[in-house]
Amino acid sequence: MSEFKALLVSETADGSFQRQVTQRRLSDLADGELLIRVRYSSLNYKDALSASGNRGVTKQYPHTPGIDAGGVVEASSVGEFAVGDEVIVTGYDLGMNTAGGFGQYIRVPAAWAIKRPQGLSLREAMLLGTAGLTAALCVDKLERAGVAPQDGLVLVTGATGGVGSVAVMLLKKLGYRVAAATGKADQADFLRSLGADEIVTREELQQGVERPLLKERWAAAVDTVGGDILFNVVKSLRHSGSVACCGLTAGVAFQASVLPFILRGVNLLGVDSVELPLVVKASMWDKLSLQWKLDLEPLAQEVALEALPTAIEQILAGGMVGRVVVRLD
Template sequence: MFNALVVRKDDAGKTAAAVEQLDVGQLPEAEVTVAVEYSTLNYKDGLCIGPGGGLVRNYPHVPGIDFAGTVEASDDPRYAPGDKVVLTGWRVGEAHWGGYSQKARVKADWLVPLPEGLDTRQAMAVGTAGFTAMLAVMALEDHGLSPGQDPVLVTGASGGVGSVATAILAQLGHEVAAVTGRPESGDYLRDLGATKIVAREDLAETVKRPLEAETWAGCIDAVGGAMLARVLGQMKYGTSVAAVGLAGGAALPATVVPFLLRGVNLLGIDSVMQPFDNRERAWQRIARDLPLSKLDSMIRPATLSDLPKLGGDILKGQIRGRVLVDVNA
């Protein structure tokens, strides 16, 4: 028997989440069984813990879109008992039972060996948010971003993706301008390496001018909506925006002018279906380029029993940094 956070739906369609004891025989069929050590809390997790957001197909359900742990059993030659592994994406925690559990059974194709230099706690302090941040940094680099240019803008900087993106970019030698709607987060973001704090209201308003002064050498955007439209008009010639989220809305009230007159690139970042080679590359870069000493300042520890409340909090935008879930606490 083992503990897991189980979400159930009643006949009226109302969902409720609670920690329950499950049997190994209840785990879904797949090749690799993992003793989970840590997971995290992401926006999607908040949806799956609560109303589902259209992500959960069947109930009862175990959420948790990422986890790190140790292989217990494997029918695939790529993994053996004792191997340390990390999982993000592949709709685990949505369509497939996830990491809010002391045990998980998943497909071997979904796993990545834990890179040297990271332990399972650090890997989940990074988690899906940090993995996404590194994918965004890599995409900007692939499109010409290098240190020593003008500031790189990070929107939603006090959230999970933004926090890790700020720390990585600063470690790589970039000047980082961090956008936040929480004035009290200024010291936190400076500690992560931000050199400039930009108030959210300075970028939240849509303007009629399709182009403004060329200001940013790159941008990692977790907000979308009107803010992304505004930022596109402020990018320097030939630079790129990596879009990772839509906290400010899915609509994009923009024109094509920044693309046509300044050669701006809008790069979509998906962390769910990334191929293995790019996943491995991203995790290797995280182990190398993320200042691990900054992780503790980002972390809020939690247990399985804390998650029903925290899931609601993250949907309300009330979570700063990273929630690290010790599933065995």
């Protein structure tokens, strides 16, 4: 097949951006050691930014977003992968400036791909995607910092989103008591169904921004939103508590004070899932396929490629709940 379907984002003459599913050719793809027929992808906030013309994510258009891809190797120039191997690609430059998983084919360096763990189907892997991988990395980093279930309540901000919802489920599976924070009051029952023990409103987390310290409340936290909410979480950690930070939907800046760090000994842990060494990603995927495996169907929305423009508008408007897996057959 020399042609395939893909979502193409193009800049118009007036500087706006349009999204349409169209035919592309294999010759449009960049060079790479692996040609992969994509079976499933997933929709992330970064994909929506790329699909909106955000130059901080994607520099040149026309472009096909999709930072996640699960598929089958159709051509390989390296010995590590053979035709027919099922593989997962997440992060690195996929979907940013390299044509991504919202096309039926991608061509990438072999160093970006891992073979599908036996405990996960391609669909299950893409239900996790970058969001699930990031959630797992956050929980892993908290545990490496010494957090344990007996320490107390663990907060998850942005809990209805992709990272947040997986984090709630994973923490509950591991025996933690979980407080889920959200700005979507109508999703409280959904969050409880995932395992949340308490529901915290966004307004509650925004109180006390002007204060250098807040009442000790959380043993640990997974923060997916950033901004002043992140620092309010830091100010509310119990002594020696930790927060894993991985998102910025509430902003990239916050009003900071050293007091929580020097009076309570708390830890602010940064989490990146994009440029991690492949061996670290592979180890975490193995964990997600075995002892940390989750039933993600309660989170799942499945859409065809043609429905992606509507789903992108929904995630940009803050209306997305759970995980969207994209079917590319």
